[in-house]
Amino acid sequence: MECYEKGIITKEDTDGLDLKFGNEDALVEMVERIAWRQGFGNTLAKGAYEAAKIIGRGSERYVLAIKGQELEVMPQRGVYTFALSLAVSENGPDHTRWYPPYPPNPKVIPTDIPLPFDPYKAFKTRDVDDKGRLVKWLYDSRAVIESLPSCVFLVRGILGIDMSLWLHIYNATTGINCTPDEFLRIGERIVNLERAFNVREGFRRKDDVCPRRMMEEPIIDRHIPPLGKNLDLMLNDYYTIRGWDVKTSIPKEAKLQELDLNFVNNDLKDLR
Numbered sequence: 092m093e094c095y096e097k098g099i100i101t102k103e104d105t106d107g108l109d110l111k112f113g114n115e116d117a118l119v120e121m122v123e124r125i126a127w128r129q130g131f132g133n134t135l136a137k138g139a140y141e142a143a144k145i146i147g148r149g150s151e152r153y154v155l156a157i158k159g160q161e162l163e164v165m166p167q168r169g170v171y172t173f174a175l176s177l178a179v180s181e182n183g184p185d186h187t188r189w190y191p192p193y194p195p196n197p198k199v200i201p202t203d204i205p206l207p208f209d210p211y212k213a214f215k216t217r218d219v220d221d222k223g224r225l226v227k228w229l230y231d232s233r234a235v236i237e238s239l240p241s242c243v244f245l246v247r248g249i250l251g252i253d254m255s256l257w258l259h260i261y262n263a264t265t266g267i268n269c270t271p272d273e274f275l276r277i278g279e280r281i282v283n284l285e286r287a288f289n290v291r292e293g294f295r296r297k298d299d300v301c302p303r304r305m306m307e308e309p310i311i312d313r314h315i316p317p318l319g320k321n322l323d324l325m326l327n328d329y330y331t332i333r334g335w336d337v338k339t340s341i342p343k344e345a346k347l348q349e350l351d352l353n354f355v356n357n358d359l360k361d362l363r
Contacts, residue, residue, distance in 0.1 A: 106130040158183040167305045175325040178299045181285040189229035223328030235278035287355045296340040
């Protein structure tokens with residue numbers, strides 16, 4: 092609809108539909124055509140990223156996607172945790188990989204819960220400090236919780252911060268006497284294995300991005316600047332803490348050895 096209003100696509104492209112914002116009848120009709128892959132609907136059925144490559148004419152500038160997948164409704168420019176978390180997601184935008192999307196109040200976090208980040212710094216919305224440590228912990232902890240398995244919506248409030256309950260469940264059901272550090276290490280192995288898979292398929296640091304609009308355009312009426320260089324700063328921090336190469340985002344050999352993933356090193360040795 093934005094491309095239509097900017098004249099990038101016309102009624103000739105849309106099979107006669109007037110795809111202006113607010114035209115609900117045209118919207119419903121186009122959804123039907125997408126479902127049945129009819130006419131222009133067949134192009135849109137490929138997703139915004141692929142459709143823009145087919146359409147061309149500068150439409151690529153308006154695609155809101157990461158790794159080919161459309162964005163969820165999350166304010167990346169306004170909350171830097173969201174920006175970094177979405178950028179490094181292996182399968183494109185998916186907040187369930189690092190849920191919850193909204194941080195708890197640091198004042199209600201019990202002081203006896205060990206966290207590898209400073210919640211007062213990490214939960215500041217537009218500040219790069221400690222975002223790498225926070226996002227690493229979110230991905231590692233959620234990876235192991237999701238593998239129990241459990242519903243991601245259970246990870247709310249204190250259950251999203253205090254990992255001891257999940258550890259007790261894991262130990263009780265498996266008979267394994269796993270320590271807190273070993274428990275999180277399971278999640279770290281999962282994340283590194285997923286990253287290695289993506290590396291094998293050709294993904295690199297250049298793919299850990301946010302859409303151009305988030306990087307370059309401010310939200311003027313809310314006085315929110317674009318991400319600009321802040322994403323790169325957070326990526327550098329995140330890769331360093333992960334033990335991944337800062338230039339390529341490929342897990343380093345020593346990190347994979349540390350995680351008992353030597354078989355992955357064999358697959359990546361010619362890609363580094």
